[in-house]
Amino acid sequence: MPDLPDIADVAAASRQLGLAMDAPELHGALCGWLAGGGAADDTWLARALADDQLPAPAAGSALDQLRQCAVAQLEDRSFSFDLLLPAADRPLDERAEALFSWCQGFLGAFGLAAGASPPLSEEGQEALQDLARLAQASAESSDDEEDEDALAELEEFVRVAVLLLHGDCVLGPRHRRSLN
Template identity: 65%
Template sequence: MSDDLPSWSSVDAEVRALTLSIAPSELHGALCGWMAGGGADAPDWLAKILADDQAPRAAEGSALQSLHAASRAQFEDRDFGFALLLPDDDAPLAERSEALFDWCRGFLGGFGLAGGKDPPLSEEGREALDDLARLAAATPEPDGDEEDEAAYAEIEEFVRVAALLLHGDCVLAPRHRQRLN
């Protein structure tokens, strides 16, 4: 199984075909938040992250199943090969920014569902979660220049690293403690 995410457009097409009312980036954020918060890896993962027992299961070989498998593999990658599902770089900056903020909103929702009221976070993890919440509340500017492009790239990298940090706090650290005991 490849660690590469399916394309944003293939996930978008499948989301539309299943008539799910969620953007592809928000869906990926919710999936990653669920995983980072310690959510169970189960065939009904889509229902869990959407908090909808009636949600369909991702079909074998589908873009959504590929999204799930690649995301799980990326979180476990020791080289930190984790990526966010966002529109291509040739999409307008406002569209990419909105998708990044959607990703953050989804992440917070999935993380809250999996991690519960008081997840085991480090001080850095708590700060990262607070920063993700601020980004989730943001709205994109309609225009952008090279300076905005650079800021977008920095924010995207911050979000990527924050997700890895939170996964480390809630999944990897407890797993490591279990091995030591």
């Protein structure tokens, strides 16, 4: 299983392309694109960001590694999916903002890939609504242990929600096709 590239490398690649998004939001967009059924090929960047002028990430680059890792993690049956977020030693409010940014990226690209009425289960619909609420949230400055625990729970919720949505939009239809 390929590892997620370093967040600083993804941020540098994003800046180099002139993208107006940070590394977590870009990873969220990639995962939203994939979870919504978008193509897992090297056109993901232009398609997930709805900008045909964006070049395909170079083979072996941080953005190509990001794609390869996201595809492998979403397809992995051992639920090894991870979010590209700042390290645990970063301030709590910075990590919370990154999670909310990740959700913003996810929602935009998920909508592009899945369309107006994706084949969501009731749980998938609820998960999507919860992700939308997180995307609208903003962090407050805090170093409280309870807030630390709450952020860890939110990260785990997002992880599971993404896997659920990927299951509804990609794995479920794929499985139904293989049965027919």
